[in-house]
Amino acid sequence: MIEFKNVSLQLGGRGILRNVSFRVEKGQSVLLAGNSGVGKSTILKLILGLIKPTEGSIRVLGQEISHLPEKRLLQIRQQCGMVFQEGALFDSLTIEENVGFFLRENKKFTAEQVFHKVVEILEYLGLEQYLHYYPSQLSGGMKKRVAIARAIIANPSILLYDEPTAGLDPISANRVVELIDDLRTRMSVTSVIVSHEIHYFLDVVDRMILLKEGTIFYDGVPQLNLFANANPSKAKYKINNGERLYGII
Amino acid sequence: MWFIERITGWFPDGAKPKPTWVGFTLKTLTSLPYALKYRWETMRQFYIMGNQAIPLVVVASMFVSMVLGLEWGKKLEPFGAKLMLGRMVSISVIREIGPMITGLMVAGRTGAKIVSEIGNMVLTEQIDALRAFGTDPVKRLIVPRVFASIMVMIPLTVLSDAFGIIAGWFASVVWMGIDSEFFWLSMRDGLFMKDLFIGFLKPPFYGFLIGLISGYYGYTIQGGAEGMGRAATKTVMYASLGVLIMDFVLTKIILSFY
Incomplete structure (x- = not known):
């Protein structure tokens, strides 16, 4: 479903990724972890073709996208949902308009159909009373959930999450994680989650890819102790309720 | 479109993360028909740009025209030609002052609005979000703004001209002692359709330039709040300069025909 083969990326003369290769199968959930600035979010942008690799090949939904023209890329992107780090909600649009944006832009639905679909999704997320609010009137956790609603409205084949728990208090973060887990089981969607707060996602993902200095340091079963090995100088550890370890950068 | 992408290197890759000026201009020009698809957004931008710029344009035009009336009046007085004031003021306002003031005011106000x-x-990351949802940000955001800034220039120039002439009349009658009727008669005899044509031909070009420059600097912004400041400064500077240069170029071209 998603395949990176020897992908390298240089931006502004700086090497961001070096010979990155991995494959995500249909329905799989993968956590991309690593230190800040290691190129995790960049990989999501590469999957969507928002930036192009300097070298290597990227296949998404069976198509080689590294040299695809923008028009063809737009068609691929329409089958993907992306939750951006800060939500990236359109601040001049209401929550209803934000969530229904994709359907209004790309699909031939009536305004009434779009509205019903938006209400249905917002009810599922417990946000139906905020339909006519603007993003600036919502809390960080709510914005993240609205961003998820916007990403799933068109039943995408691939869902990409960029730091979905970043900047959230533990309760809001757990709600977002539960939501991601619920979506994974309900929609059987292929998910790629980028986060450095790996403790939240250990039970949610099938696999973990750990990045270090622009290369893949580990690819396999989710493990906490490897995160420390990838970031030996910066990682500190705390005991969470005496049960679980988690890394803090 | 495909060849434009290839020639201009428009679309970001590792080596070229931002579009070039040529690529951006070509892409915007070829996408202008999308103003029709996004007509509600275009209308919304037209309303916002026009409505909010009216007071600025009108006040600026009135004060410049009053100065014009006073200056021309003082210069014409020794020759006993004060009666020509109506003609001088109206021709100056319609051919040059109205379009120019409108262009400069819109460059400052609308340019800063678009770039921010x-x-x-x-x-x-809202632009990335648009692209991620399969929507072309140039067609969805830039084109409606550029089209609206082209369209809004004509009505704003009409207002600028009208209030400019009224202000010129006021200055001529109150401070230069010209008879009101003489002012209007002089204007009627001296003003031709050609002047109106020249006066209304230029503003849409200014509008295009303002929309394009501000859209480009907004789209290629880098570096947070500081970058925003840099982009806004560049936009106002280049858009204002662009209006002045475009004014000269168009005047030269028009005068070579008339």
Whole structure:
């Protein structure tokens, strides 16, 4: 479903990724972890073709996208949902308009159909009373959930999450994680989650890819102790309720 | 479109993360028909740009025209030609002052508005979000703004001209002692359709330039709040300069025909 083969990326003369290769199968959930600035979010942008690799090949939904023209890329992107780090909600649009944006832009639905679909999704997320609010009137956790609603409205084949728990208090973060887990089981969607707060996602993902200095340091079963090995100088550890370890950068 | 992408290197890759000026201009020009698809957004931008710029344009035009009336009056007085004031003021306002003041005011106000809107959308990943949802941000955001800034120039120039002439009349009658009727008669005899044509031909070009420059600097913004400041400064500077240079170029071309 998603395949990176020897992908390298240089931006502004700086090497961001070096010979990155991995494959995500249909329905799989993968956590991309690593230190800040290691190129995790960049990989999501590469999957969507928002930036192009300097070298290597990227296949998404069976198509080689590294040299695809923008028009063809737009068609691929329409089958993907992306939750951006800060939500990236359109601040001049209401929550209803934000969530229904994709359907209004790309699909031939009536305004009434779009509205019903938006209400249905917002009810599922417990946000139906905020339909006519603007993003600036919502809390960080709510914005993240609205961003998820916007990403799933068109039943995408691939869902990409960029730091979905970043900047959230533990309760809001757990709600977002539960939501991601619920979506994974309900929609059987292929998910790629980028986060450095790996403790939240250990039970949610099938696999973990750990990045270090622009290369893949580990690819396999989710493990906490490897995160420390990838970031030996910066990682500190705390005991969470005496049960679980988690890394803090 | 495909060849434009190839020639201009428009679309970001590792080596070229931002579009070139040529690529951006070509892409915007070829996408202008999308103003029809996004007509509600275009109308909304037209309303915002026009409605909010009216007071600025009208006040600026009135004060410049009053100065014009006073200066011309003082210069014409020794020759006993004060009666020509109506003609002088109206021709100056319609052919040059009205379009120019409108262009400069819109460059400052609308230019800053567009660059901060688009720039903020880039910095908060809203542009990436648009692309991620399969929507072309140039067609969805830039084209409606550029089209609206082209369209809004004509009505704003009409208002600028009208209030400018009224202000010129006021200055001529109150401070230069010209008879009101003489002012209007002089204007009627001296003003021709050609002057109106020249006066209304230029503003849409200014509008295109303002929309394009501000859209480009907003779209290529880098570096947070500081970058926003840099982009806004560049936009106002280049858009204002662009209006002045475009005015000269168009005047030269028009005068070579008339």
